[in-house]
Amino acid sequence: MIKNYKMIRILTLILFAILFNSCKKPIIKDTNNCSTNYNDTSSLHPQNSQLKDLLNKYKQLGLPGISVYIANTKGSWIGSTGSADIANGVNYKPCHVQKVASLTKMFIGALLFKLIEDSTNTGLGYLSLSQPINKWIPEKFLKGIANADKITLAQCLNHSSGLYDVIKDNEFYLEVLNDPTKKWGPDDLLKFVKNKQAVFDPGAQYSYSNTNTLMVSLVIDFATGKPHHLWLREKILNPLNLNNTFYQHHENLPSNTAQGYFDLYQNKKPVNVSNYVTGSGSGYTGLYSNVYDLHKFLHAFLVDKTVVSTKSLQAIQTTGATDISDLNLGLGIMRRFQNRGADFGWGHTGRDLGYSADLFYFPARNASVTWCINYGSDAESFLKPKILAFQKELIDIVLQ
């Protein structure tokens, strides 16, 4: 009997020790102020007051923090408003870094073509685009994934694969809640895709799915034998001097990372959801950046066309029609705002828990729009219509 009591005491002590040592540390801590040596001539831009008024209007309408970098024939304009960290009273500045969500896909798309161009070292080539992903991704990752032997790399890039979208899965969100700061690996994510029906046969339609870019990142990993995050740093981020861009979980985030908010309970009282990680580092999300770096990337990629070759850019900008009237999907890129006629834009939107961002170049007007807002996601909430209205009004001004 005494022996049993001793055992219980020991077991209880062990349990208490485990439970009190179980707390994980936050990934995004309090936000610090930041500064930049950028030569800002925004006050000279003829639309300066119009753009300032726009930012103030949407701050009043409830967007927590906004930063904007636009460039048009009248010049460049950079501005910000609101809070990067409400609890600590830190104002949102253009130098603040935040999650840019699905803009990550545009970087991964560009990276893949950089690797295709370096075929002697990577083993990837333009022909790889029409080959099935099971040529590179091992069976253990693809077992149970519908049509894995038929889906091509290009179909993953332009979302015509029919792959079930991992982020639409209820179990996935329960896991996000259960372990908000989880470092997601590809196999952790693919278990929510396995044994799920294909949305459609590969190549039959176009439907946006985050699983596609997860597959692209896996192809890069296995085809080259080197993780895609290292290639991203080596081929894109370092050559372009994108020193304010970080890939979550593979790289540490800086102290000037803005907090992200979302009206989680649908009661117009947003919650700080900065530490809810929805699969960062797996190709489809996880890049943190600011408007300076995003603009720099967009300009090099689509205006100066120095990131990839002309042949690659032509392939990237080959689109298929979606069922959304103003959206066509290219290879890692979107052709959006087609309802504006010739004034459509090339780029990508990004929406994730806590954060939203847009990155678009409008070739007919030689204008670009880059913005970050520390509120998201794309789920219904009282601020979603305001983000859409902000997007429209900003483009209207830039294209005036």
Add this chain to the structure above:
Amino acid sequence: MINKLKIIVLILTFPGVTAANNIYFNIGNNHSSVPFKRFSKLIYSNFHPVYELGKTFDLKEKPNWTWFQTVNVGYFKHRFVQSAIMIYSENGINKKIVNGTSANVKLGAGYMHAFTAPEIVQQNAAGDYEIKSDYGRPQILLSLSFGIEQSIIKNVSNGPKISLSYQIRVQTPYVQSYVPLLPYNVLKFGLIFPLHDKKL
């Protein structure tokens, strides 16, 4: 709120409740997960502690089984998500398996007051956001538990016991529009102490 309290009082004053048999303390781990899934992870990953103090009331006793009611007060903490105070009652059956060992199944309902872990903000009249005090959110709790109990003292069925239980707990409404039910899987280890030493 008053109605919920009335229900709890009604359970406590249930006419069949005549004897307070056991008190117990549970400590465990809870995961937000689909019921019956990822059971093994409750043992080795993501510890979200739960603590409970409860009391068992026998409603009907037969040689091999007991029909009983419980009243529980508990607290759990889920890092970055929420913490909550729980007050709930369960109705269950305990069946003797072998001498000193029994298994039980319990169905419960009660009240949970949930506090959001990250800060909540709200826009003020000037258009700026500010921190909003969190007084918590009222939630309904529903539960289904399966457990086993083992006497610590050999050949004494009414002495102290250890228990292991698996509970499916549902919190509602977590988010009215898109997460109406938030399921938790809970693994609890407990110590049970008899209040009446009837058969020693």
